[in-house]
Amino acid sequence: MLEATKLISIEQTQHSRIAELDAKTLVFGKHFSDHMFLTEYEDGKWHNPRIVPFGNLSMSPSISALHYGQAIFEGMKAHKNEKGEVLIFRPLENQRRMNASAHRMCMPAIPEDIFMEGLTQLLRMDSAWVLADEGCSLYIRPFMFAIDEFLGVRTSNTYRFMIITSPAGPYYKDPVKLKVETEFARAFEGGVGYTKAAGNYGVSLYPTKLANEQGYHQIIWTDAREHKYIEEAGMMNVMFVIGDTLVTPALSTQTILPGKTRDSVLTIARDWNMKIEERRITVQEIIDAQKNGSLKEAFGVGTAATVAHISVIGFEGTDYAIPIGDEHSFSKRAAIHLTKIRKGQTEDIHNWTMKI
Numbered sequence: 001m002l003e004a005t006k007l008i009s010i011e012q013t014q015h016s017r018i019a020e021l022d023a024k025t026l027v028f029g030k031h032f033s034d035h036m037f038l039t040e041y042e043d044g045k046w047h048n049p050r051i052v053p054f055g056n057l058s059m060s061p062s063i064s065a066l067h068y069g070q071a072i073f074e075g076m077k078a079h080k081n082e083k084g085e086v087l088i089f090r091p092l093e094n095q096r097r098m099n100a101s102a103h104r105m106c107m108p109a110i111p112e113d114i115f116m117e118g119l120t121q122l123l124r125m126d127s128a129w130v131l132a133d134e135g136c137s138l139y140i141r142p143f144m145f146a147i148d149e150f151l152g153v154r155t156s157n158t159y160r161f162m163i164i165t166s167p168a169g170p171y172y173k174d175p176v177k178l179k180v181e182t183e184f185a186r187a188f189e190g191g192v193g194y195t196k197a198a199g200n201y202g203v204s205l206y207p208t209k210l211a212n213e214q215g216y217h218q219i220i221w222t223d224a225r226e227h228k229y230i231e232e233a234g235m236m237n238v239m240f241v242i243g244d245t246l247v248t249p250a251l252s253t254q255t256i257l258p259g260k261t262r263d264s265v266l267t268i269a270r271d272w273n274m275k276i277e278e279r280r281i282t283v284q285e286i287i288d289a290q291k292n293g294s295l296k297e298a299f300g301v302g303t304a305a306t307v308a309h310i311s312v313i314g315f316e317g318t319d320y321a322i323p324i325g326d327e328h329s330f331s332k333r334a335a336i337h338l339t340k341i342r343k344g345q346t347e348d349i350h351n352w353t354m355k356i
């Protein structure tokens with residue numbers, strides 16, 4: 001195994017752009033911190049891990065990721081606590097999920113030491129980019145792509161793994177309107193729906209564009225076979241409170257991304273002795289529950305939004321209004337609790353946060 005601590009070489013930027021950053025005008029995903037981490041895979045090993053000033057890459061137009069889609073990514077956030085220390089939330093879950101994506105896409109695993117050392121050293125260098133303002137964080141984007149310079153459908157022999165970071169303000173401030181998708185599919189059994197393969201996001205763009213034109217923020221995907229069962233939303237897993245039970249689609253079909261926030265919210269619900277059901281959920285069940293008043297809450301959970309309350313579910317041309325819970329509702333309490341854990345403002349009984 002590579003002794004990454006010793007081997008990461010560092011080239012510091014001569015022109016920090018931090019002074020240009022303004023939390024008030026921040027657009028998510030548009031600004032990038034001063035540095036980036038990269039390493040290349042060849043002959044069965046990762047080589048030359050390094051941190052360099054953020055900037056363009058020079059590549060052959062023939063690299064196989066551009067043509068045949070061997071490209072995967074991850075997403076997580078760093079926050080500052082009241083002392084100004086940088087905290088990251090369950091980073092090893094991202095490393096494990098990245099390797100599950102890599103396995104399915106025939107790509108090499110990224111070892112824990114390279115992932116963690118690259119991440120922590122990068123964040124130490126760019127800690128000023130972790131804004132402490134209310135609702136702000138630093139979004140972290142690890143990604144890997146195939147770099148063989150070769151046209152032909154086969155597994156690449158060489159890869160690049162990188163981490164870039166982007167300062168983020170609050171994500172969805174208002175509750176979201178979601179459309180149940182009954183024509184197009186994002187994932188199917190036997191496919192790659194459970195991975196963060198870049199192609200999963202490419203296929204979602206057209207149906208999402210149509211939903212946006214109809215006034216919805218995002219889609220609730222349904223199963224590809226019958227469009228009968230709820231899967232997940234664009235960048236979030238979905239959860240419902242029906243009666244006194246927290247219900248969410250099970251991961252067993254392998255068509256749904258196993259979200260870190262999903263797991264965290266389920267763990268919090270278990271800690272609070274809430275009844276939980278992870279199972280298949282039909283769209284009709286949610287519509288019936290809305291009609292008979294037993295649907296108390298509907299919300300999406302994901303790194304970007306933490307918890308996004310769903311105010312409307314559009315299904316077959318009808319909009320169904322969902323109650324937005326008050327401060328006693330499960331989703332509001334879970335959102336506040338999770339945010340406090342991420343920011344080091346409450347006891348972290350599961351040791352989820354890591355100080356860097």
Ligand SMILES: Cc1ncc(COP(=O)(O)O)c(C=O)c1O
Nearest residue numbers: 235236237257259260261302303
């Ligand atoms: C398709 C999809 N589902 C769910 C999620 C939520 O996952 P997580 O909570 O790990 O951010 C994301 C975001 O990464 C996503 O892209």
